[in-house]
Amino acid sequence: MGPASKHRSRSRSPKRSRDASIPQITQDDYYKFNAPFRLWLRKEKERYFDEMSSEKARKYFGSFIRAWNEGRLRSRYYKQEGELKQLSKDVVTRHNWGFASKINPSEQQKINAIRNTAPGTQQDQETGNSSRASGERPSEETVRLRDEEEREERRMRRKQERRRAKEQEELMLDEVAPKETGREAKLAKKRAISRLRHGEKSLDVDIPDEEIYADSADSLRALKQERERRERQRQEQQKARDGAGRDERLREHAEKERSTIEMLKAMAQQSRAQGLGMMRPPQ
Incomplete structure (x- = not known):
């Protein structure tokens, strides 16, 4: 039997009548039920939580939710007995979140706090009624971990936006800035960037959008005009060089003709002088 069949036979546990004391869970319980979820991944799916991306782990947690709510899981997942209490540190602390490739002692305390509120623990039983009465509000540590994950996602989005903005600026500079090479190219690009940004003012002052856009348009127009001026200057210099070359060739040709004529005259x-006139035809 292959791994896939093995996984299906494990995950399709016979459905049993659900205990009314078993709470219904949702995606909001992703952190609170992390410990039984990790054990379920290892035993039922032969997968390791710390080797998954957050997105993939969330998808598997959806399957775990359905099995949990339908009462299809083994009793150890609900009661947190046996192996669930003996999970190794690697299982309960390692997570491939963007902000926690390695768990420091502070993060370990947070995970332990969530683990203590997992189903079947004494703390969970003591706080279960109050949590249900308050609309299943997540714990402070759960909210904190969730906020950290969201902050990391926002940081990555800002980083990507800055990279895209820089790439767009480089493309624009390559389009409108002079095409010098070497040191001149660096100086020209610095001047172009300075012109693009010269309209930036203090953040403490409210600047109308019209003024900002006008400054940007003026900068781009000035760069384009400078580029066109340099192109015209280059063309004029090329024409002058071409004209000078033609004049030089004409002078050389005329000089050769004069030399030939002088030679024939001599x-x-x-x-x-030698009495040799022009040959006359015989009489």
Whole structure:
């Protein structure tokens, strides 16, 4: 029997009548029920929680929720007996969240606090009634962990946005800035960036959107005009070089013609001096 069949046979435990004392859980209980969820992954799915991405772990937790709420799990998951109490530190502390590749002592305390509120523990039984009466409010530690995960996601989004903005700025500079090379290219790019940002003012002053957009448009227009001016100057210099080359070639050709004519004249004079006139046809 292959692994897939083994997983199916394990996960399809016979449904039993649900104990009324078993609380119904949702995705909001992801942290609170982390310990039984990890054990379920290992024993029923042969997977390790710390090797999963957060997104994949959430999907598996959805399956765990359905099995839990339908009463299809083994009793040890509900009562937190046996192996659930003997989970190794690697199982209960390692998590592939973006903010916790390694758990420090402070984070360990947070995980332990959540673990103590897992189903079947004394603390969970003592606080169960009050939690249900207050609308199943998550614990302070659960909220804190959730907030940390959300902050990490926001930080990653801001980092990606900054990277995209920088790439767009580079593309714009390559489009409108002069195309020098070497040191001139660096200086030109610095000047272009300075022009793009010269309209930035103190954050303590309210600047109308019209002024900000006008400054940006003026900067882009100035850069484009500078680029066009340099292009015209380059073309004029090229034309001047081409014209000078043509003039030089014409002068060289004229000089060669003059030299040839002078040589022919000298030869004719020499022939006359020797009495050799032009050959006449016989009479």
